[in-house]
Amino acid sequence: MAANFWTSSHYKQLLDPEEVDVVQPLDKDKGMTLEDFKLIKMNMANYIWKLAQNVKVRQRVVATAVTYMRRVYTRKSMSEYDPRLVAPTCLYLAAKAEESTVQARLLVFYIKKLYSDEKYRYEIKDILEMEMKILEALNYYLVVFHPYRSLSQLLQDAGINDTSMIQLSWGLVNDTYKMDLILIHPPHLIALACIYIASVYREKDITAWFEELRVDMNVVKNISMEILDFYESHRLITDERINIAFSKLALKP
Amino acid sequence: MGDGNATTNNRSVSNSNNNEKPEWLQQYNLIGKIGEGTYGLVFLAKTKSPANRGKSIAIKKFKQSKDGDGVSPTAIREIMLLREISHENVVKLVNVHINHADMSLYLAFDYAEHDLYEIIRHHRDKGSHCINQYTVKSLLWQLLNGLNYLHSNWIIHRDLKPSNILVMGEGDEHGVVKIADFGLARIYQAPLKPLSDNGVVVTIWYRAPELLLGAKHYTSAVDMWAVGCIFAELLTLKPLFQGAEAKSTPNPFQLDQLDKIFKVLGHPTLEKWPTLANLPHWQSDLQHIQGHKYENTGLHNVVHLSPKSAPYDLLSKMLEYDPRKRITAAQALEHEYFRIEPLPGRNALVPSQPGEKVINYPTRPVDTNTDFEGTTSLQPPQPVSSGNAVSGGMPGGHGVANRSASRPMQIGMPRMQPQVMATYNMAQAGMGGAMNPAGIPMPRGVAAQPHQQQHLRRKDPPGMGSGYPPQQKSRRQ
Numbered sequence: 111m112a113a114n115f116w117t118s119s120h121y122k123q124l125l126d127p128e129e130v131d132v133v134q135p136l137d138k139d140k141g142m143t144l145e146d147f148k149l150i151k152m153n154m155a156n157y158i159w160k161l162a163q164n165v166k167v168r169q170r171v172v173a174t175a176v177t178y179m180r181r182v183y184t185r186k187s188m189s190e191y192d193p194r195l196v197a198p199t200c201l202y203l204a205a206k207a208e209e210s211t212v213q214a215r216l217l218v219f220y221i222k223k224l225y226s227d228e229k230y231r232y233e234i235k236d237i238l239e240m241e242m243k244i245l246e247a248l249n250y251y252l253v254v255f256h257p258y259r260s261l262s263q264l265l266q267d268a269g270i271n272d273t274s275m276i277q278l279s280w281g282l283v284n285d286t287y288k289m290d291l292i293l294i295h296p297p298h299l300i301a302l303a304c305i306y307i308a309s310v311y312r313e314k315d316i317t318a319w320f321e322e323l324r325v326d327m328n329v330v331k332n333i334s335m336e337i338l339d340f341y342e343s344h345r346l347i348t349d350e351r352i353n354i355a356f357s358k359l360a361l362k363p
Numbered sequence: 364m365g366d367g368n369a370t371t372n373n374r375s376v377s378n379s380n381n382n383e384k385p386e387w388l389q390q391y392n393l394i395g396k397i398g399e400g401t402y403g404l405v406f407l408a409k410t411k412s413p414a415n416r417g418k419s420i421a422i423k424k425f426k427q428s429k430d431g432d433g434v435s436p437t438a439i440r441e442i443m444l445l446r447e448i449s450h451e452n453v454v455k456l457v458n459v460h461i462n463h464a465d466m467s468l469y470l471a472f473d474y475a476e477h478d479l480y481e482i483i484r485h486h487r488d489k490g491s492h493c494i495n496q497y498t499v500k501s502l503l504w505q506l507l508n509g510l511n512y513l514h515s516n517w518i519i520h521r522d523l524k525p526s527n528i529l530v531m532g533e534g535d536e537h538g539v540v541k542i543a544d545f546g547l548a549r550i551y552q553a554p555l556k557p558l559s560d561n562g563v564v565v566t567i568w569y570r571a572p573e574l575l576l577g578a579k580h581y582t583s584a585v586d587m588w589a590v591g592c593i594f595a596e597l598l599t600l601k602p603l604f605q606g607a608e609a610k611s612t613p614n615p616f617q618l619d620q621l622d623k624i625f626k627v628l629g630h631p632t633l634e635k636w637p638t639l640a641n642l643p644h645w646q647s648d649l650q651h652i653q654g655h656k657y658e659n660t661g662l663h664n665v666v667h668l669s670p671k672s673a674p675y676d677l678l679s680k681m682l683e684y685d686p687r688k689r690i691t692a693a694q695a696l697e698h699e700y701f702r703i704e705p706l707p708g709r710n711a712l713v714p715s716q717p718g719e720k721v722i723n724y725p726t727r728p729v730d731t732n733t734d735f736e737g738t739t740s741l742q743p744p745q746p747v748s749s750g751n752a753v754s755g756g757m758p759g760g761h762g763v764a765n766r767s768a769s770r771p772m773q774i775g776m777p778r779m780q781p782q783v784m785a786t787y788n789m790a791q792a793g794m795g796g797a798m799n800p801a802g803i804p805m806p807r808g809v810a811a812q813p814h815q816q817q818h819l820r821r822k823d824p825p826g827m828g829s830g831y832p833p834q835q836k837s838r839r840q
Contacts, residue, residue: 114516119447206436207443214432238433242461242468245434245442250459252443 115296119251125184130290134187137359142188146355150188152288152344153352154179154197161198164220165212167205169284170256175204176287177254182247184293188359191243194230199240207252214238229356256292257283257301264301268319279308282337289340295333299325303333387460388469388735391420395731402426402437403467407474407729419474420457424735427466438468441545444518445470452509454529454543465736475541476532477712477724479525479593485724487600495719499597501711502530504701505540506590511692513542514583520545523589524569525596530711532726538710567608567620568592572631573686575617575624577643584686587695591681598666598674603627616644618651626657627665628682636685673700 115121133147155176162172178200182191198217205212214234221230261283265276282304286292291300302325309316320327391408398405403426410418425438445456458471479502486494506528513520520527522544529541571588573581595603604627606620625631630652631639639645645652661670662682668675677700680690690698701707714721 117516202433203439206434206439209436209440211432211436234431238427238431238466239463241433242463242466245459245468246461250442250446252439253447 115255115298118253118255120253120255121296123181123251124296125293127290127294130180130184130293132184134183134189136187136189140189140358140361142355142358146358147183147188148290149347149352149355150193150359151180151183151290152347153355154193155287157194157197158201160224161201161217161220164224165201165205165216167201167208167210167212170258171201171204171208171210173256173258173287173292174208174254175201177256177292178204178244178248178252180290180293182244186247191240191247193359195232195236195240196244198232199237199244202237203241203244203252229360254292255297257286257297257304260298261301261304264298264305268305268316270305270314270316275308275312275314278311279304282307285341286337288344289336291333291336295329299329299333302330303337306330306334307337391422391471393735395729396733397421397727397729402435404733406733406735407727408471419476421472421474422735423470423472425468425470433466434468438470442470444545448513448516448518450509450512452505452540452542453512454541472543473541474532475529475543476726477530478543479528479530479597481526481727482530482724483525483596483600485722493600494597495714497705497708498711499594500701500705501538501707501709502528502540502597503590503594504696504707505709505711506542506593507692507695509540509542510586510590511696514586514692519581519583520586520589523586523593525593528593538708538712540711567606567617568602568604570617570620571686572621572624572684573642575621576639576645577616578686579643582686583691584689587681587689587692588686590692590695591678594674594678594681595662595666598668598678603665616648616651618648621652625652627662628684629657631684636688638685638687673698673703676700 131144131147133142133144137147158175158179159172162175175197179193179197182196182200183193198221202212202214202217214237217237218232218234221232224230258280261279265271265279270276279301283301286300286304302320302323305316306320308314320330390411392411394407394409396404397407403424406422406424408420408422410416410420425435427433442456442459445454449455454475455473456470457473458469460469460471461467462469482494486492510520510523520542523542527542527544529543531537531539531541569589569592571581571585574585592603604620604623606617606623609617609619633639662679663670663675666675666678668678677690677695677698680698681695683689712722712724
C-alpha cells in the first residue's frame with residue numbers, strides 16, 4: 111500500500127526494459143528511432159526540472175513528475191501526446207499528488223518565460239485537459255516511490271557521512287531520472303547502485319557492508335553499468351541532435 | 364482504474380447534447396442522488412452488466428474546481444490512496460471515469476446502505492433503545508481492524524466521524540463496516556509540508572485534544588481519539604463532546620470543544636502529559652483553558668459503564684490525553700473487551716440472541732429527480748423510494764457530506780462557513796448533504812517518526828522491507 115513498496119501499485123507495475131523501450135507505432139511511422147525516443151524523454155525530464163526550479167517545488171515532486179511522464183510514454187505515442195504539453199502537465203499533477211499544488215497559470219507563465227519557441231506555447235486550458243488524459247493514461251495510479259528515502263537510510267546504515275560521498279550519490283540519483291530506471295527497478299536498488307558507483311569513484315571500500323545486505327549484487331552492478339553507460343553515451347548530445355528528434359515528431363505521418 | 368473499461372468517450376460525449384449520458388455511464392442505471400458536498404454530488408446507480416446485474420454502486424462526481432485549477436487536490440489524494448489500498452473494512456473503489464466534455468471526474472464505489480450516523484440516529488429517534496452490545500462490539504472491532512490496516516500502511520484518516528463509517532446492507536457483506544471518505548487522508552511518511560499548512564481536518568467533535576491545542580505534528584493517535592468518541596456515541600447515542608465551533612479565523616482556538624472534554628475527563632496535567640507544555644495554545648491560552656474548574660465528572664458516569672468493566676477500560680485508553688500513551692488500533696484489537704462475550708462478528712447487524720428482533724434500519728433517502736448533471740427535473744417530486752428499490756443506500760460517507768439537509772442544524776451546530784452555506788442552499792434541491800461539518804481550516808501536523816519502508820536491514824527476509832504490513836489478524840466470529 112501506500113507506504114509499503116512491496117504491496118504498492120508501483121512495485122506491481124515495474125516493467126522489463128524491453129517493455130519500456132518500445133516506440134509507439136504512430137511515432138515509428140514518422141521515422142522516430144529508439145534513440146530519438148529516449149532523447150526526447152531525457153530532454154523533457156530536464157524541462158520538468160527547469161520548470162520546477164522556477165515554481166519552487168522540491169526534488170521529490172520533480173521525480174514524481176518525470177516518472178508520470180515516462181509511464182505515459184509506455185502507453186501513449188508522442189504524436190498524440192505532445193511531450194511539450196505532457197511534461198509541464200505531469201509536473202502540475204505531481205505537485206497536487208505530493209501536496210504542494212502549483213497553479214496552472216504560474217506554470218504557463220514560466221513556460222513562456224523559458225521558451226520563446228511557440229511549439230512550447232500552451233495555455234491553462236490545455237494543461238487542464240491534458241491533466242485528465244494523463245490521469246487516465248496512468249490508470250489512476252499515482253503513488254510513486256523514489257530512491258531518495260532509501261538513499262539516506264542506506265548511507266546512514268553504511269556509516270557514510272562524508273559530504274562528498276553523500277553529494278555524489280544524491281547527484282547520481284537525480285541523474286537516474288534522465289533514464290527509465292524508475293520504471294524498471296525497485297527504488298532501493300537504484301539507490302544502492304548510486305552508492306556503489308560513488309564508492310568506487312571516491313575509492314571508498316564498503317564491500318563488506320554490501321555483502322551483509324540481502325540484495326542481489328548482480329542486479330545492483332547491472333544498474334550501475336547502465337548508469338555508467340548512460341554517462342558515457344550522453345556526453346556528446348547536442349541541442350541539434352535533440353532538435354532532429356523533435357523534428358521527426360513534427361512530420362505528418 | 365477502469366481496467367479497460369475506463370476508456371472515456373470523448374467523441375460521443377462532446378457530440379451528444381446534455382440529455383445524453385456519456386457512454387460509460389450507460390453501464391449503470393441511475394437511481395438518484397444520495398448526497399452532496401462542496402466537492403460535488405453522490406449518486407446511487409445499479410450496474411447493468413450481466414455479471415453484476417443490479418449491484419448497487421455509489422458514484423461520487425467531482426466538479427471541476429471553480430478556481431480553474433483542474434481536478435481538485437482532494438480528489439487526487441482520494442484516488443491516489445484508494446488505488447493502493449484494499450481491505451475488507453475499507454470502502455472499495457471499483458472504477459474511475461473521466462468525462463472530458465465537462466471535465467468532471469467520477470469515482471464509483473461499492474454501495475453501503477448504512478452508516479453509523481444513521482444507525483445511531485435511528486436508535487436515538489425511533490427505538491430509544493440502546494444498540495445491542497454485540498452490534499456495538501462488532502462495529503468497533505471492524506472499525507479498528509480497518510484502521511489498523513490504514514495505520515500500518517502509514518495512512519492517517521484524519522476525518523473519522525459516524526457518517527464516514529459505513530455499514531453494508533443486505534447481501535454477501537451484510538453488516539460489514541467500511542471506512543470511507545479519504546479526501547483528507549494522507550500518507551504521513553514523507554511529508555513535504557507540515558499538515559498544518561493546508562487547512563483543516565476532523566470534525567470538531569471528534570478532534571483530538573492535541574489538535575485542539577495547536578499541535579503541528581500529529582500522528583495516527585488522532586484517529587484513535589475519534590474512535591473513542593465514536594465508541595462512546597454508540598453506547599449512549601449522543602455525541603460525547605459536543606462543542607460549539609469557533610470560526611472567526613482560519614485556525615481558531617476551539618476553547619468550547621476543549622471545555623467539553625475537560626468537563627468529562629478533567630484538565631490534562633503536565634505530569635500525565637509532559638509534552639503538553641510545548642503545545643502552542645497550552646502556552647498562549649493557559650488562562651482561558653484553566654478558566655473553568657471542573658469536578659472530574661467521570662467518564663464512566665457519562666457512558667454508564669462501571670469503571671472496572673472491560674469496555675470502560677478500552678474507552679478510557681482511547682481517550683488518553685497524551686497521544687503517545689493513547690492505545691493504538693493494533694493494541695485495541697487485542698483488548699480484553701473483544702475476548703469476552705458477546706464476541707464480535709463479521710455481520711454486526713444480525714441479532715445477537717436467537718429470537719431477538721432484527722432491526723430494520725432505514726435505507727438511505729434517494730432523490731430520484733436529479734440526473735448525473737445534477738439537474739433537478741421540474742416534475743413534482745415523486746415519493747422517494749423508501750426502500751426496496753434502493754436497498755443499498757449510499758452512505759453519507761462516501762462523500763464528505765451527504766445526508767439529510769437538516770442534519771447539521773438538527774444537532775445544533777451552526778458550523779457552515781458562509782460561502783459553503785451558499786452552495787449548500789443552492790444545491791440542496793434534492794436531499795442535500797450535510798456539508799462536511801468539519802470543513803473548517805484546522806491545523807494538521809505530521810508524525811515525524813522515522814520509519815523504514817524500503818529499507819533493507821540485514822535481518823529482513825530477502826526481498827522484504829521492514830515495512831511489510833503485519834498479518835491481518837484473523838477475524839473472530
